[in-house]
Amino acid sequence: MPTRVHEFAWPDRVVVGTIGLPGARTFYLQVRAGTQIVSIALEKQQSALLAEKIDEILDQLIAVEGNPFSVPTNTPIELVDNDQLEAVQEQFRTGSMSLGWDPTTAQVVIEAYAIPDVAPDDESRDEGGADADEMLLVRMPVGTARAFAKRTREIVDAGRPTCPLCGSPIDTDGHVCTLPGT
Numbered sequence: 001m002p003t004r005v006h007e008f009a010w011p012d013r014v015v016v017g018t019i020g021l022p023g024a025r026t027f028y029l030q031v032r033a034g035t036q037i038v039s040i041a042l043e044k045q046q047s048a049l050l051a052e053k054i055d056e057i058l059d060q061l062i063a064v065e066g067n068p069f070s071v072p073t074n075t076p077i078e079l080v081d082n083d084q085l086e087a088v089q090e091q092f093r094t095g096s097m098s099l100g101w102d103p104t105t106a107q108v109v110i111e112a113y114a115i116p117d118v119a120p121d122d123e124s125r126d127e128g129g130a131d132a133d134e135m136l137l138v139r140m141p142v143g144t145a146r147a148f149a150k151r152t153r154e155i156v157d158a159g160r161p162t163c164p165l166c167g168s169p170i171d172t173d174g175h176v177c178t179l180p181g182t
Helices: 046-061 140-158
Strands: 004-008 013-019 026-033 035-044 092-101 107-114 134-141
Touching: 004 026, 004 035, 004 140, 013 046, 013 140, 026 046, 026 134, 035 046, 035 107, 046 107, 046 140, 092 134, 107 140, 134 140
Parallel strands: 004 134, 035 092
Antiparallel strands: 013 026, 026 035, 092 107, 107 134
16 A cells, blocks of 8 residues: 655644643644644654754754854744644554755655554565555754744643652652652
8 A cells, every 4th residue: 555645845834732631641743734734643752852853953953064054053933833733633643753854955854654553464564564554744944943843842841740759750649659669
């Protein structure tokens, strides 16, 4: 089966947002170009790692002599997006992701692949078992990427507070520390 690609070369909006209360939030990567909107579900850890790695790529590009791609060190104020997600219709749940840099267009590239919806005994799966039938391909300029990473970190950090002893989330009804010997 051919992979259905949701491609956004110069999106009007690309953000991570959540639905639900801390402790029961669902994270979404949402992209819009004109009237086309795609929302894919992510894990909190995927969102956090995506923001971290985008910042790493941008920081490495700044270090290139002369900063030829005009990478901003901070989020440009005109690109700050604190709005809620638009109408969410989950396209797919994300499995694997890749992140890259396209120097020909000076854009950060995100590829997100759907978790394959195939029964274990289904022989239509390829030998590697990675037959995703949908993917999201997003290309965003450096300023948008910097704003995306900042917002994503803020969204991730807005969850439940973390226990300073064991690192587990603290629920509103309390916390039992999982440190050995406590």
